[in-house]
Amino acid sequence: MSEPLLSVRDVSKSFGAIKALGPVGLDVAEGERLGIIGPNGSGKTTLINCITGFFRPDTGTISYKGQDITRLPAYRRARLGLSRSFQIPHPFTGMTVIENLLVPMDYGATSARKELENAEEILRSVGLAERRDHPAEQLSQLELRKLELARALAARPAILIADEAMAGLSEAEIDDILSVLFELNRAGVTVIMIEHIMHAVMRYSERVICLETGQVIAEGSPEKITSSPVVQKVYFGEQTAR
Amino acid sequence: MIVLDLALNAVATGIVLGSIYALLALGLAITFGILHIPNVAHPAIVIAGAYAVVVLNRFGLDPILAGLLWSIPFYFIGLAFYEFYARSFESRGGGNTLQSLTLFFGISLVIEIALVVAYGTDLRSVRVGYVGESLRLGTVAIPYRFLVPALITPVVVFLLWLYLSKTNTGLAIRAVAHDERAVSVAGVNPTAIKRHAFGIATALAVIAGAALVITGPVDPFAGRIHIGRVFAIVVLAGMGTIPGTLAAAIIIGVAESLVMSFASPSWAPGVAFAILLATLALRPTGLFGGVR
Incomplete structure (x- = not known):
């Protein structure tokens, strides 16, 4: 395997006495579709916040394209291609x-014209082209999710981390967002999907990581994760109980 | 007929006065209205700007031209101010409104004392040819020393509105106040954007200072009477709308002028707040809040 695009090593983060994350390690290959699952409070969002620069991890390093980005502010990571x-x-x-x-x-x-063309192209790619000149506050829930994705794509990232992009949407709407994300991945964007909607994340991901109390408890293909007893215990167990 | 003449004069004076108030409030519309920084030092910076204009006017320079020249160094002073503010508060996770308020109150006192030490407490004014003359339209008379600075405002308002709504940096300034994280995910340094906006606000303060010192002489404490009014204008307008700031300022200017003419000048300072309270009771977002 060639050098990973993104590499997380021994990253941990505590808030006061509460250990929210880690230590965890994971690699993401270029062009991959990685799903991250885990129950509420398992550290998924803390992990993304560490990767994207909103939290500074207590320990560990994060590198992107071989460069140590652990201490870079969020906007610098975004410019490098992490969105x-x-x-x-x-x-x-x-x-x-x-x-x-x-x-x-x-x-x-x-140039301003190039920027406009780029923005229009991104709107087309997420299916918002006809809403171009509408006020953002008038969009529907699905359109808002698409705008959220479009905004994350505006800086032309190499990696997109989609944090629960489909929560609360209908089945048809989920299909809609998934096809946008598949298309993006085909265009070369590495996608990390954080999601609670199991069938969506299993359908989309090539590899799935399951977090629980800040630790990676399972990793593998969607089939392997779905049939993993340890995952079923913490995750599916919780879901069927609901 | 005398009453009508009086009313016409009061309205004309009010529009002109309001236009000058708007110029004083525009910087605050950015710092307080958009960035939510309670910059109570803004009027003191305006007065510092007025003194800077007086200095150049001694060499025969037109005050408006002097204001434009000073706006460049004032922009950089604004950057430094914001950097100081960001390092002492925002980066430490604070950004507590009361603490910031205290800081800017302190800065305002320091500016006033520095002006006293440097120039004494005497009134300072500029020399321009048109002071003392008035434009007469029928029975309405407007002194040029009010009319000329009032005419700067529409130009500044238009340019500022254009900048904030039509350029990407302008959009980023409005976006950063809305959601700093979303802006940084997009690769924009939120601190740099806010610093730049603060610089623009400080540059606007010196333009306002030039306008103010044309209307009449200033002393180091002349900013104080404007603090309440400029905040009232920004909130009345609906936090950060630029054309709204002009409209709100004119409403307050006309109301003050009418009260001065028909009631008593001593009531005038309360007018801004009376209008503000009445408006907020009916429209909590201000007159033009939510509308661009």
Whole structure:
């Protein structure tokens, strides 16, 4: 296997006396579709926050394309190609859909026309092209999720971390988002999917990691994870109990 | 007919006055209205700007031109101010409003004392040719020393509105206040954006200072009477809307002017807050909040 695109080594994070994460280690290969699952409070969001730079891990290192990025601020990691969407979409209100995408593009050296073309292309790729000039606050829930993805894509990332991009959507809407994510992956973007919706994450991922109380308890193909007794105990057990 | 003349004059004066108030409030519309930084030092910075303009005016430079020249160093002073603020508060996870308020109150006192030490407490004014003359339209008379600075405002408002709504950096300034994380995920350094916005606000303060010192002489404490009013304008407008700031300032200017003419000048300082309270009771987002 060639050098991983993203590599997490012995990363841990505590909040006061509570250990939220780790130590965990994982590698992500270029072009991979990785799913991360785990019950609420298992450390998924803490892990992404450490990877994207919103938390500084207490221990361990994170490297991206061979470069140690553990201490880089979030915006520098984003410029290197590491992007994420947020669980709860917060569009920039008071702006149109396309304006939401133009915010990120300013640091690039490209011309205004290029930026606009790029933004329009991303809107097309997520299926929001016809909503281009609508105020962001008038979008439907599905469209908001798409805008959230589009915004994460505006800086042309190499890795997209989609944090529960489908929570609360209908089956048809989930299919819609999944096809957008499949298309992105085909275009070369490495996708890390954090998701509670089991069938979606199993359908999408090539490899799945299961976290529980801040530790990786299982890792492997979707089939292997689905049939893993330890995963069934912490995860599916919890779900069927509900 | 005398009453009508009085009313017409009061309204005309109010519009002109409001336009000047708007110029004083624009910097605050950015720092407080958009970035939510309670910069009570803004009027003191305006007065510091007025003194800077007086200095250049001694060499015969037109005050407006002097204000424009000073706006460049003031932009950089603003960057330094924000850097200090960010390091002492925001980066430590604080950003506590009361603490920031205390900091800016302190900065405002330091500016005032520095002006006293450097220039004494005497009133300072600028020399321009048109002071003392008035534009007469029928029975309405507007002194040029008010009219000229009032005419700067629409230009500044238009340029600022254009910048904030049509450029990507302008969009980023509005976005950063909304969701700092989403902005940094997009590869934009949120601190750099806010620093830049603070620099623009400080540069606007010196333009406002130039306008203020044309209307009449200033002393180091002249900013104090404006603190309440400029905050009232920003909140009344609906936090950070630039055309709204101008409209709100004119409403307050006209109301103050009418109260001065028909009631008593001593009531005038309360007018801004009376309008603000009445408006917030009906429209908690301000007059133009939510509308761009």
